[in-house]
Amino acid sequence: MATLVRLSDYRRRQRTVFFTRPELNQLLSLYSRQVARGEWRDYAIDHREGAAVFSVFRHTQESALYTVIKMAPGTGRQGNFALLGGRQRLTTAKALAEVLASLQRKLRGKTARLDGESAG
Secondary structure, three states: OOOOOOHHHOOOOOOOOOOOHHHHHHHHHHHHHHHHOOOOOEEEEEEEOOEEEEEEEOOOOOOOOEEEEEEOOOOOOOOOEEEEEOOEEEEEEOOHHHHHHHHHHHHHHHHHHHHHHHHO
8 A cells, every 4th residue: 555745745844045146246345345355265155954155264264254144034033134254243234224224334343443552
């Protein structure tokens, strides 16, 4: 006697999340500016269940300095995008531009502190 198996029971429940071309352009634009300043040297793009992850590194063998996560819509989280600094969640937002603006403010503050330290 044959056993019937529903394929839908074995298929992934969540669809794979990807960064769109405009989102990748925004991420890589910020990345290239930081590389030109000598701050960042490497990046990685990962796909996890229900999320796409863009991480930047100062050195390849270190942990990520910052990570931008795009989460699947309707997952019950506060926003579709999140920014992590190391392992700490820094901000969440519904648009990538908001997350990147927050990251740019952090980067400007860091540069200003470094400039102030060398002058003093």
